[in-house]
Structure formats: C-alpha cells, structure tokens
Amino acid sequence: MKKDRIVGGVMAAAGLGAAAYASTIPAPTGSADPGSGLFPMIGAVGLLLCGCGTFFSAGKSGRRPEEKEKPALSKEEAKRLGWVSAILVGYGVMLYLIGFYISSVLALYALITVFSYEKKIAFWKKLLFSVVVTAGVWLIFRYLLLVMLPSGILF
Amino acid sequence: MSAFLTALSGVMTPQCLLPMLACCVLGIIFGALPGLSGTIGVTLLLPLTFAMDSNIGMSMLIAIWVGGVSGGFISATLIGIPGTTSSIATCYDAYPLSKKGQTTKALGVGIFASFIGTFFSCVIAMLLSPYIAKVAVLMGPWEIFSLCICAIVLVVSMSKDNIYKGLGAASMGLLFSSVGMAPIDAYKRLTFGTYNLYGGIDRVGLMLGLFAVCIVVMNYVKKDNDYVIEDTKGRIHGLGITLGEIKSNLVNMIRSFLIGLWIGFLPGMGAGLSNMVAYAQAQSASKHPETFGKGNIEGIFASETSNNASVGGALIPMSTLGIPGDATTAVLLGGLIIHGLEPGPLLFTNAPSTVYCMYIAAIVAAVFVFALQFAGMRLFPKILKIPYHYLYPTILVFCFVGAFSSTNNAFNIWVMLFFGAFGILMTLGGLPRSPFILAFVLGKMIEQNLRRGLSYSEKGVLSFLTRPVSAVFLAVALFSLVLPIIRGRLKRKT
Numbered sequence: 001m002k003k004d005r006i007v008g009g010v011m012a013a014a015g016l017g018a019a020a021y022a023s024t025i026p027a028p029t030g031s032a033d034p035g036s037g038l039f040p041m042i043g044a045v046g047l048l049l050c051g052c053g054t055f056f057s058a059g060k061s062g063r064r065p066e067e068k069e070k071p072a073l074s075k076e077e078a079k080r081l082g083w084v085s086a087i088l089v090g091y092g093v094m095l096y097l098i099g100f101y102i103s104s105v106l107a108l109y110a111l112i113t114v115f116s117y118e119k120k121i122a123f124w125k126k127l128l129f130s131v132v133v134t135a136g137v138w139l140i141f142r143y144l145l146l147v148m149l150p151s152g153i154l155f
Numbered sequence: 156m157s158a159f160l161t162a163l164s165g166v167m168t169p170q171c172l173l174p175m176l177a178c179c180v181l182g183i184i185f186g187a188l189p190g191l192s193g194t195i196g197v198t199l200l201l202p203l204t205f206a207m208d209s210n211i212g213m214s215m216l217i218a219i220w221v222g223g224v225s226g227g228f229i230s231a232t233l234i235g236i237p238g239t240t241s242s243i244a245t246c247y248d249a250y251p252l253s254k255k256g257q258t259t260k261a262l263g264v265g266i267f268a269s270f271i272g273t274f275f276s277c278v279i280a281m282l283l284s285p286y287i288a289k290v291a292v293l294m295g296p297w298e299i300f301s302l303c304i305c306a307i308v309l310v311v312s313m314s315k316d317n318i319y320k321g322l323g324a325a326s327m328g329l330l331f332s333s334v335g336m337a338p339i340d341a342y343k344r345l346t347f348g349t350y351n352l353y354g355g356i357d358r359v360g361l362m363l364g365l366f367a368v369c370i371v372v373m374n375y376v377k378k379d380n381d382y383v384i385e386d387t388k389g390r391i392h393g394l395g396i397t398l399g400e401i402k403s404n405l406v407n408m409i410r411s412f413l414i415g416l417w418i419g420f421l422p423g424m425g426a427g428l429s430n431m432v433a434y435a436q437a438q439s440a441s442k443h444p445e446t447f448g449k450g451n452i453e454g455i456f457a458s459e460t461s462n463n464a465s466v467g468g469a470l471i472p473m474s475t476l477g478i479p480g481d482a483t484t485a486v487l488l489g490g491l492i493i494h495g496l497e498p499g500p501l502l503f504t505n506a507p508s509t510v511y512c513m514y515i516a517a518i519v520a521a522v523f524v525f526a527l528q529f530a531g532m533r534l535f536p537k538i539l540k541i542p543y544h545y546l547y548p549t550i551l552v553f554c555f556v557g558a559f560s561s562t563n564n565a566f567n568i569w570v571m572l573f574f575g576a577f578g579i580l581m582t583l584g585g586l587p588r589s590p591f592i593l594a595f596v597l598g599k600m601i602e603q604n605l606r607r608g609l610s611y612s613e614k615g616v617l618s619f620l621t622r623p624v625s626a627v628f629l630a631v632a633l634f635s636l637v638l639p640i641i642r643g644r645l646k647r648k649t
Binding site: 003004006007008010011014015018021025028031032033034035036038039040042043044046047050051053054057072073077080081084085088089091092095096100104107108111112114115116117119121129133134137141146147148149150 | 199317319320322323325326327329330333337339340342344345368372375376377378543544545547548549551552553555556559560563565568569572575576579583584585586598601602605606609610611613615
C-alpha cells in the first residue's frame, strides 16, 4: 500500500513536471499541425493521471490492513545493489578514460569477486578468466565483427 | 514462371548455398548476443557483397537477417535477456521454463515456432505479395496511429494487477520516445543541452539496460540464481515437444502467424511489435492466463511464430512497393540500390528473378536455421553449466561493448546504465516493462502519424473515428482496456 502510494506520487510528480515542460514548447500558428508539444503533453498527462490512479487505488488490492508490507529491498540486498552499481558506473568511467583493455580486466575481476558472494575463488583464477574473456571479446569484435572498441581519451 | 525457375537455379548452387549457411550461423550468433542483432549483421555484411553477383549478395544478406531474428530467442531462453526486440515476449515464458529445468523443451518450441513462422510467411509473401501490397497502400496515418495505440493497449491489458501502472508505464515510454528532434519540424525536446540526444534515445542502449543489466543485477541482488540444470542425456527426443502440444497450440500459432504477417508488412513496424501483440492475444485467449509468465509454452509459441512471420511480412512492402517493413529491410533496400536495382513497384517488372531470389533465399535460410538450431539444441543449455559468477560478468561486458558498438559512442553506455537503474526502479515499484518498451518503440511513429492525420484532415481528431479501419482498431483498444476491469468487478461480485 505504502509502496504504491510512493510509486503513484512519483509518477504524478514526474507527469506534472513533464506537462509543465511540454507547455513551454511553442505551437505553430496558422497550421493544422498541433506542434511538437502535443505528444509529450499526452505522455505527461497520461503519467499524471495514472500516478493519481495508482496513488488513490493503493490499498484496494485486497491486502488485509494487519498484513505488514515487506520493504522492496532488505539491508543486505541494498548493500549488494550498491556494490554492483558502483562497479558498473566505475567500468563506464574507466571505459571512457582508459579504454577497453585494462578497464574490462579490472571490471571483470571485481564483478567475479562480488558475484561469487561468500565463495572464495583463487586470485589467479579470477585474473586469468578476466584476461581471457577480455581478449576473446576483443578478438570477436575487432576481427570477426569488424567493430571498434573504446580506446579511451587518455590514450 | 521462368523468372522463378531462374531464381531457384541461382540460389540452389553451392556458390550461393555455402555462403548462405555461413551467414545463417553468423546471424544466429548476432541474434543471440545481447546488443547485436540481425540488422547490425546485415549492415556489416553489406559492403562485403558489393563485388558479388546481386543474387548471391542478396541471398547472403537475407540469410543473416533470418538467422538474426530467429537467434534472438536463444539468449531469451537461456539467460532471460532478449537478443533483439523481436524476442522480448519470448523471455516471459521461455526463461521461467528454462529455470525449471526444461531448457531443451523451451528451445524446441522456439525452434519449431520460428521455423513455421519464417517458412510459411515467406511462402505466402512469394505467392500473394502483389495482392497484399494493394491493401497496404490503403493504410493512411489514421489507421497506423490507431493500430499502434491498439497494440499498446493490448499489451497494457496484460497488466491486470494494476491497469494504472500499465498505462503509466506506457505513458513513460511515450515521454522517453519524445526525447530528441521531433518529427516534421525537428524541434529539440528534452535533450538537456547535449547533442548526443538530438537523435533520440538509442533503442539498443535502452533495451540492454532495461533487460540485460536490470535482470543480471536483480538476480545478483535477490540471490535469484537457483537454476535447475537439465540433464539431457538420452532423455530428449526430436525437438522435445509432443505432437499433442503442437496440436493444442495450432490455433494459437495460426493467430500469432497472422498477427506477425500483418504487422510485418506495415511500414516501420516488425518483429519487435508483433511478438508482444501476439503474446498478449495468446494470454487473453488462453484457458489458463494465470500461468503466463511462469513457463507456459503457449507464450513461446505465440511470440516466436509471430516475430518470425514478420520476416515474410516485411518482405512484401519491400519487394512490391519499395517501402521497408522494418530497420533491416531498410538496409536490404540499400543493398538492392547498391546492386544497381531500383526498389519500388516496378521491381517486379524490371527484375522479377531478383525478387523471387529474395523469397527463395528466405525460405532456404529458414530451413538452414532450423537445421542449425536443431543440431545445437543440446549444446546451448551447456552455457548454463558455466558457474554463475563467471557467466554474468561476461554477459555484462558484452552488454557494455554492445551498447558502445551500436552507436560507436561511449554516451550509449550511460544510456544503458541509466535504463538499467530505471528498470530496477520499475521492478521494485511493480511497474510492467512491456508497455514501456512497446510505447517507446512505437512513440515516434505514433507522433508522426497523429500529426499527419490531424494536418491532412479537416475533421481534426474526429477523422480517427470516422475512418472505418481506424475506428475498428480504436474500438478493439477500448474493449481490451475495459474488458479486464469489467471481468474483475464481476468476479468480485460473485
């Protein structure tokens, strides 16, 4: 119930913001064309109405009031989400700065470490796998598919 | 008839069949890898066919396309990540079925349905294309707009738990599709001052984020990696599906086939739309709609038959009118021009053997893809034996590279990560992703046709209701939206 209230509220607020933006787009005069503002306005109004609908219909889905709503993520899950998000954002930054080769080895190593949870995997195994996969991806994209990979702005 | 025989003798030579076989393998790989698709395969192969005989070149391009559309279901089945937009709906049931330890069955259904879809749609396209094309040209902006709205509403009606959330997700999809230059007047909207968004949000980046990154991250966060690995030793016969299962899905397949063929031949649409519409229809017609999304083979039959039927459908406007049915046929049209042929209504008159060659190549490619996937059916599940902590990081690296390579721009990686985070928030908030992705994919076309429809007619909005075909689509949309609500109310009363 509380979750749906939050979701509905966020949707309605986003819809309101988008509608305010769409209303600033000028409409052409002397033409039957409604202009570029109409379509985002339709999306924004739809979002606003559905947000209100979600907000006000929250709690009408048959859940008994005494039933306690579980949080979307437990503390442990939120911690795991934080770790993996940090690695993925870091990988994105490294790809931009130093290119594919080093960043992919580092990202793979870090991802294998977190994805194995409590299981201990030997350092050399993780490193070897990271290097082999990076080399494999490079070979496939560079020579088989003829696709360029990021080279990094620092190199 | 002589043109048909000339085309047949041209395709059925080792010089043509062997490269086609290689292209089918490449197409399946392109389709199965997240971020790549048959379209990218066709684009990459196009320059290599410049110096070739036009019939061989076009046959190779069509082979890679057919392989790409069909191959998308492999990653959708094994890891729940659609290789292309054409297999999004396949994920919903093929992945849960695979997780239950019935990977080979899920793959078998996909292989069979893919073959039926491609093979028969190409045969129908070859026989009836001049007649069907005459109907296609009668579709104006009003009908196309209403059809797109109808498709979105059909998919929204699948989210029975909360129709507001389904419609809200679709509204968000429409808003995100507004990013970039508007159609008709090129007004820059929601670009936040960056030129990277002038062309809009890249579909590949969005899809990779919303499906691949979101699924991999959420599986890790929720520790949802309890895959039942199937033991295939000596247990699986043929395709792993029974004749009874095929018989009970016959109506479902025919309906999905017609949906795929119809959507495929409408300009700008294709397998990306047809699979979701067919899935929604299969669910609403099923006796057990509650089992959809939990590993029901009806969903796989519907999605894979329809997306592959769009192959033949897309060939019809391309060969008879010179209008691309989807992104890949647009590239194929470029191939025709490069080979000195002029696409359009006169292509059938000027180069009939080339047109027949394309149809025959698509049919042969369907047979090749079926044979290749059948041979590989027992090997594909072995991917799942790779330990989770090695498999998922590798998939993520492929996603990053796929996002980069689709636009050759590092900005697309951030688009992917943004939609990965957005997908996670949608999952946590209980918002369905299908209406969002469908509305995003169709957004530009909806806007273009809405504005054209309003500009062309003096009746304004009423013109969408006064044209019979358009009115029927809108009525179906309204009916699909209202029916689940009425059913729910009646159920509660009883």
